[in-house]
Amino acid sequence: MKEAILSKGRLEEFLGAMGNTAAVYAPVESGQNIVFGAVSGPGAASDGVRSLRLGASNTRLSVKGLFFPQREPLFSFRDDAVKAVAEPKAPLVAFGVRPCDAMALTFLDKVFGPARVGSLKHEDPYYLARRGAGTVISLGCNKPCSTCFCTSVGGHPFGIAGTDVLATELPDGSLLLEAVTEKGQALLDRHAGLFSAPSSAQLDDKGRISRAAEAAVRPVHAADAKARADAAFDSAVWEALTSSCLGCGACTFVCPTCHCFDISDETGGNGEGVRLRSWDSCQYPLFTAHASGHNPRPARRQRMRQRVMHKFSYTPETAGMVSCMGCGRCVAVCPVNLDIREIVAALGAKP
């Protein structure tokens, strides 16, 4: 069935059942934060489902780490020859993904998918393999927080972009599951024994919750962001808005769409080693530094400008979408409370 109800109290059972055929990741506690961790299946503790924490508005780190890990070996080598190529193909389920993170995956699909230019076809086999083996069950946001602004950048607290199944927490404690893709439908079919059909009242509830959530998301002045950003490229407003930036990179690491990475070789000194990639950030001064010493973006304000321009001006042209998802993580995490909402709103405004 396209829509299914998982009654109150059966979520752990559902997560456990999915763990029979996939590694299931969901929001769990990690120290002082909530992050995606294994709750059932390979890699999870036997009582992993107990560590589920769905109360938080969003995880500290986005779901991108499941498909584009912070540290990912590309291949191993030995004595100047490639030995083994990493081939991630283990099935995985990402549960409890907020719609902003799911929509972010549609952007990353464009980045890591076939390159957009002419006959140069480059596909990232690592990301695409994980995506292919992955099923996303997103969880709509009944209570968006004050730093959320998905609706101002083309998203919605109950949006379905990038997800395979959309889940909604209903007032009666049950979970409404709606299949969005064929893959999502197949997942629901596989576990049909756990579900019942939704009543029309429950479906109405979902509509009501969704509309209320949409109204609760605070609007941000992101209209015409590209035009305003392009016009303001050389404006002094960048210095004024970003002078407190520490260049710490926290924003890019928690961001669900930031995808810059470094490639490096690590060896054990005995001829064996691994070539791997790891997250990098355009906020670091070394990011663009040439071997000659020339640095195209030597100042912090230029690097922060690059981040904002990339999300609001460049990717609308190259990928057909703003690549800020309005998840608000960068706003929450910035040690000096730099606020991308303020920056975007200020572009083009009279001083």
Added chain:
Amino acid sequence: MTNPYLPIPVTIEEVTVENDLGDIKTFRLGFDRPEDAEGFQYLPGQFAELSVLGTGESPIGIASSPTEKGHLLFSVKRMGLVTSELHASAPGRKMGVRGPMGHPFPWDRLEGKNVLIVSGGFAFTTLRSAITYMMHDGNRRRFGRITAVYGAREPGELLYKDPIRQWQASPQITFVPTIDRPKDGWTGRVGLVPNVVKELAPSADGTLALVCGPPIMIRFTIPVLLELGFSKEDIILSLENRMKCGIGKCGRCNVGTRYVCLDGPVFTYAQLEKLPPEY
């Protein structure tokens, strides 16, 4: 799907020191597998990532022409980790190549045109590829007049001294090497590249200009070309930028809406003007 991160296995066949300073060497690389040699179809202007397992990769312009079959030539300046490792390598060493990458010079537009080449210093490498390609027997008639100005600080710093001698002797190309200041034993042109171009005053009619050099050379050459009547679309430049993946995924070479590795490294001056000056 092919894995674009996997280096193609090659072996260093020959190493030649190109300049007196000794910090630029040309490596002739042979493919370990014949099918890789056949599959590596490239055009002058493209680059590749040279891979040294255990050290890293370095994006280097391809100096050989596709008409020179069976091997690749790369001229590498010793600057950092990977290039130093390469410089310390002897023939027989196994390494890797990922490529070809980027867009080449606009050969569809160059068809039937006169070609003006303006270059300085180490940036001349991909122009060796371009000139060798155009001068090849089967190709020469596709192009009109070919004029090249190539400058270096001193005679010892000019790359590809043997090909240069051949080109200077050939009626098929007007090749003008120049050095910055007079030097004993040098009977050729003396003068900075932009000035030499101004003196030669090549016609802009039906001509495309390929300009590859250090930023300062480019900065002073562009106004000379514009004054000679070249349009911004007819001035072709090759950009350098910090790169890693070379295939438009890692974001490092991102300039405005473009990736230098994917949309470039070849851009027209008209295209560059629209980009933020972050390269």
Added chain:
Amino acid sequence: MNDITREIRSAVAGLFEEKRIDRFIGHEKGSVPPRSRPAFLSRAEDAERLVWDGFCSNNLAVYLPEIYRRQGPKKGNEPPLPRTGLLLKGCDMRSLIALAKERQVPRENVVVVGVPCAGMVSLRKLSAAVGGEEILDAMEEGDGLRVTAGVRTVTVRREDVLEDSCLSCRHPVPEGADVTIKAKARPAGDGGDAVVAAFAALARTERWAAFRVEMSRCIRCYACRQACPTCYCKVCFAEDNNPGWLGGGSEVTDAMLFHLIRIYHQAGRCVECDACVRACPMGIDLRTFTRKMAADVRQMFGFTPGFDIKEKPPLCTFREDDGQAFITDPDAKERSS
């Protein structure tokens, strides 16, 4: 607006009017309640933006090295260095002294407006005090805070939600400020000695395991390093590739190595302001380790950073009577500490 804020605004406006500074760095209200954040001012009129409250935790000394970093070799024709005004608390002031001692910042170019500090509120503790509900507003009233979260408004005691570093702060008064604002400082605490003692009492394997658990959360974003005023290397050892000291990914052994080395690079320089702890997006408990290291420096070298510009720091000083037991008998230290 409290009296302290009023006095700060007046003092800063005065500094501009007297042309004693080219710019001022203080705090203003932020965009995410109840935060305050760094403010960069360039004119007397901007002083109206300044605030002082329990959310001014940012250590503003962190901006100084970049402002005074020389771009190339001295040629003799450089324009005069800018004069920067700065709002500093007790811990921040000691960072400035440490930077001046290391010749990263000319003390004579900095005008310090110092505020004796009553302690800063921990956003994490405040959030926990209101059950994790999103905080919409927090007003300070005497010894308490009136916090609006969700639909409720509750009053919490300041003492219950202060940063751990502030609860144990030994030096809340910025000594050596050029202008000292009238404000009541907290009584000095024990500097976190209790926390350090508890950690040191663990067996070495337990300490290592605790360290490893914290480091497993590190994503190598370097926020800790960037927030630290005395981390100012142009190229950090962690990003050097020639030689490549450690890997760049989040592999736990790389994370452990990064933090071990960074913390030890801070020996005799870390003023325990906890800027690194607050900056970390993963909430890693760096505090236990930075304090352990600072306590070791106090014990071994009798040195606390940030008071005397002329006093040589232990990291670059060798005395013949320096202890060597850690080489000759490493476990002896284990037993005694």
